[in-house]
Amino acid sequence: MSVEPFNRLVKLAARAFYDDITMKGDNQPKTGRSDNRGMAVVILDALTRRQWVREEDLAKDLKLHSKQLRRTLRFFEEEKLVTRDHRRETAKGAKIFSAAVAATSDGQQTGKEGEEKQKMHTHSYCCLDYAQIYDVVRYRLHRMKKKLKDELEDRNTVQEYICPDCGRRYNAFDAMRLVSPNDEYFHCENCNAELVAESDKLAAEEMGDGDDNARRRKREKLRDMLQKMEVQLKPLMDQLARVKDLPVPEFGSLQAWEARANAAGRAANGDSGANDSSKSSQGQGYGGTPMPFLGETRVEVALSGVEVKEEDSKPDAASTSMKVLPPWMIKQGMNLTKEQRGEVKQEPKVDHNSTPSGLSDDKKSKVNDKEDEKDIQDAYIQAYYAAFIKRQQEQEAEKKKQQELENASNAPNDISSDRKVGMKSKRQEDERDDDVEWEEAPTTGTSETHKLNDLNVQADASGDDEDDIDWEEG
Amino acid sequence: MFFHIVLERNMQLHPRHFGPNLRDKLVAKLMKDVEGTCSGRHGFVVAITGVDNIGKGLIRDGTGFVTFPVKYQCVVFRPFKGEILEAVVTMVNKMGFFAEAGPVQIFVSNHLIPDDMEFQSGDMPNYTTSDGSVKIQKDSEVRLKIIGTRVDATEIFCIGTIKDDFLGVINDPGAAA
Numbered sequence: 001m002s003v004e005p006f007n008r009l010v011k012l013a014a015r016a017f018y019d020d021i022t023m024k025g026d027n028q029p030k031t032g033r034s035d036n037r038g039m040a041v042v043i044l045d046a047l048t049r050r051q052w053v054r055e056e057d058l059a060k061d062l063k064l065h066s067k068q069l070r071r072t073l074r075f076f077e078e079e080k081l082v083t084r085d086h087r088r089e090t091a092k093g094a095k096i097f098s099a100a101v102a103a104t105s106d107g108q109q110t111g112k113e114g115e116e117k118q119k120m121h122t123h124s125y126c127c128l129d130y131a132q133i134y135d136v137v138r139y140r141l142h143r144m145k146k147k148l149k150d151e152l153e154d155r156n157t158v159q160e161y162i163c164p165d166c167g168r169r170y171n172a173f174d175a176m177r178l179v180s181p182n183d184e185y186f187h188c189e190n191c192n193a194e195l196v197a198e199s200d201k202l203a204a205e206e207m208g209d210g211d212d213n214a215r216r217r218k219r220e221k222l223r224d225m226l227q228k229m230e231v232q233l234k235p236l237m238d239q240l241a242r243v244k245d246l247p248v249p250e251f252g253s254l255q256a257w258e259a260r261a262n263a264a265g266r267a268a269n270g271d272s273g274a275n276d277s278s279k280s281s282q283g284q285g286y287g288g289t290p291m292p293f294l295g296e297t298r299v300e301v302a303l304s305g306v307e308v309k310e311e312d313s314k315p316d317a318a319s320t321s322m323k324v325l326p327p328w329m330i331k332q333g334m335n336l337t338k339e340q341r342g343e344v345k346q347e348p349k350v351d352h353n354s355t356p357s358g359l360s361d362d363k364k365s366k367v368n369d370k371e372d373e374k375d376i377q378d379a380y381i382q383a384y385y386a387a388f389i390k391r392q393q394e395q396e397a398e399k400k401k402q403q404e405l406e407n408a409s410n411a412p413n414d415i416s417s418d419r420k421v422g423m424k425s426k427r428q429e430d431e432r433d434d435d436v437e438w439e440e441a442p443t444t445g446t447s448e449t450h451k452l453n454d455l456n457v458q459a460d461a462s463g464d465d466e467d468d469i470d471w472e473e474g
Numbered sequence: 475m476f477f478h479i480v481l482e483r484n485m486q487l488h489p490r491h492f493g494p495n496l497r498d499k500l501v502a503k504l505m506k507d508v509e510g511t512c513s514g515r516h517g518f519v520v521a522i523t524g525v526d527n528i529g530k531g532l533i534r535d536g537t538g539f540v541t542f543p544v545k546y547q548c549v550v551f552r553p554f555k556g557e558i559l560e561a562v563v564t565m566v567n568k569m570g571f572f573a574e575a576g577p578v579q580i581f582v583s584n585h586l587i588p589d590d591m592e593f594q595s596g597d598m599p600n601y602t603t604s605d606g607s608v609k610i611q612k613d614s615e616v617r618l619k620i621i622g623t624r625v626d627a628t629e630i631f632c633i634g635t636i637k638d639d640f641l642g643v644i645n646d647p648g649a650a651a
Contacts, residue, residue: 158622158633159570159583172633173624175569175581184567184599197569197585216589 003249005242006130007048010081012236013137014044021075036068043072044128047082051251052127052258054097055084073126080136083129085254088120097125100261127257131248138240144229152222161195163188170195475554479516480526482545483508487531489538501525504544510577514625517552518577553578553620553632560644561634563614566599573616579631582618586635588642608643615645 018040046062047053055073059066076082161170161178168190170178178186178195186195251257483504491499505522512518529543553559553575561573561580570583584593584601591601591610600611610616618634618641636642 159585161569172570172581172583173622173631175572175583175633176579176631179565179567179572184569184595186569197583 002246003048003130005239005246006134006249009137009236009239009243010044010048010128010130010133011041012239013081013133014041016233016236017140018044039064039068040072040075043069044076044081047126047128050127051261052085052097052100052125052254054094055124055126057101058126070124073124077126080132081128082126083132084124084126086122086124087254088122090120094121094123096258096262097123099265100258102265125254127251127254131250134240134243134248137236141233141237141240145226148222148226148229152219152226160198161186162198163191163193164196165191165193169198475552475557476520477517477550477552478523478547479550480545480547481508481516481519482543485542485544486534486539487542489540492540497528500528500542500544504546508546508548512577512628512630514627514630517550517630520549520551520576523547523549551576551578553580553623553630555620555623557620558617558641559620559634560615560617563610563612563616566593566601566611568593568595568599571601571610573618573634580618580620580634581632582616582634582636586621586633586637588637610643614643617641617644 020037021040022037042062043058043064046058050058055069056066059069062069073082073084077084159172161172161174162168163170166188168188170186170188175186177189180187180192187193188195252260485500485504485507487496487500487503491503501522504525508519509521510519524547526545526547528545531540531542533540559575559578559580561575561578563571563573565572568584570581570587573580573582587601587610588603590603591608592604594600594602598611600609602609616636618636619638620632621635622633624631
């Protein structure tokens with residue numbers, strides 16, 4: 001159950017429909033300072049990062065006045081985007097909620113237990129209702145399209161007429177009563193004035209009484225609007241289509257959610273490894289602090305999820321989802337594996353091709369470019385590292401050659417074992433059974449080199465095992 | 475749309491009809507009373523096709539009238555939204571035209587007339603295409619689609635459109651005139 005596509009839906013819908021909604025009080029004059037357009041978007045965005053949240057906490061986090069927030073939330077409740085719950089509770093009740101919050105946010109939530117008084121307080125909680133949001137947005141789009149199309153085709157619309165004098169409205173059902181025997185217009189029942197067809201519901205008023213030219217212009221305008229709507233709301237519609245078959249994240253009622261979150265929190269404390277996935281999915285949904293990178297815990301989820309693939313197949317739609325999926329996260333993981341393998345000296349190309357192949361379809365080309373760049377860097381580092389080791393070995397080899405010259409008497413011994421002798425410290429010699437016979441001889445001359453090499457025992461050992469051959473050739 | 479249904483009605487019969495052909499008188503009076511009326515619920519009663527049952531009469535105190543409960547079969551006509559009807563144009567004006575399909579009045583407003591038809595005022599107001607090949611005037615027969623009905627207790631009024639495929643004039647206006 002991934003919330004991310006739904007969150008994206010909410011964000012798109014917020015920007016599409018609630019961008020210029022202003023929540024001003026009835027008595028407040030609209031000044032520049034009180035112009036709070038865009039606040040609705042901010043609040044919705046904040047809610048996508050949370051599950052159930054107490055409205056005061058949300059206000060605090062957003063640095064909004066709680067009244068202002070409440071007004072907006074009430075508006076969203078009417079718009080069916082948000083479910084709210086009010087209950088009278090003591091500090092204890094609040095604590096249950098705080099505990100639930102703490103459980104979902106992995107204990108990062110700042111404790112608010114101390115603030116509650118012993119009195120009963122009415123607290124309001126709110127939460128996004130994703131299932132309903134999906135329906136509401138779909139319905140809204142449907143209505144918009146239908147209205148425009150109906151007007152465009154003049155289909156199934158009951159013509160309305162309005163009296164220019166007294167403002168009385170009629171529709172075509174009244175036509176029978178409105179005809180006058182004298183001329184070919186409809187006349188008002190009250191004042192006997194000529195009625196005007198109210199045809200320009202959406203088009204501008206100046207087009208007048210719907211003669212043909214005006215009608216044509218109106219239709220062009222409507223068609224334009226329809227087209228513009230299609231283009232501008234395309235991301236939203238795409239997102240709707242994407243979300244269509246996904247399971248809707250359901251938080252349940254406040255009580256149910258609290259109980260669940262608390263249980264999950266306890267379970268997580270018990271064995272964090274076991275339900276890591278569930279915890280992470282909750283953790284990213286709720287953030288104590290509205291940090292943009294809170295979603296990063298979900299990188300693994302997003303990688304395996306189908307929705308990410310779909311999302312990224314559309315180049316223009318991926319902007320926000322890409323933010324949640326930090327590319328450096330993955331690369332770091334790959335670096336680690338490479339370093340591990342680098343010690344064993346595997347060629348980097350192979351493992352590199354294997355890991356990103358899973359990712360490459362997930363990722364955008366941009367990320368691939370970045371990865372390529374990183375590849376090159378890594379390859380360079382590895383090559384450098386390899387060269388460094390080689391050089392060390394060569395140096396040692398030279399030293400050993402000198403030793404060999406000195407200890408020519410040991411000639412029948414095979415070179416590799418000879419070299420090992422040169423490398424190994426005295427402490428390790430007794431472990432080697434086969435070297436026992438000639439052990440004593442080389443130690444005489446090379447005690448200092450042993451000591452020097454002592455530091456590199458590990459690295460040399462691994463290097464030696466592989467480098468036997470080229471060393472022999474040299 | 476036409477329906478054949480059974481309705482019931484309480485008929486009041488004057489005492490002077492009491493006699494050997496009381497039943498015939500009752501049916502005749504039923505037809506006279508009911509046919510051509512409109513009820514919002516069932517639509518227009520077109521014709522009575524039979525009388526099922528005449529109940530026991532009840533003599534009214536004072537007047538001597540007798541009330542019979544009568545069950546009868548009848549054909550009713552009820553227009554529906556979306557229905558296609560053929561109608562005769564009764565009046566044309568700048569706002570559109572009125573047509574009748576049997577007892578039903580239908581109004582087609584000018585924005586539900588195809589855009590290529592223009593209103594021509596004059597002695598015989600009409601809507602005509604630019605090439606003059608199609609003309610809607612009084613007594614033209616048109617096929618239209620009902621897009622809305624207003625059903626009152628005693629009256630049904632419809633709004634129609636001819637702005638759709640296969641709708642419009644279905645006869646030669648010259649021949650009709």
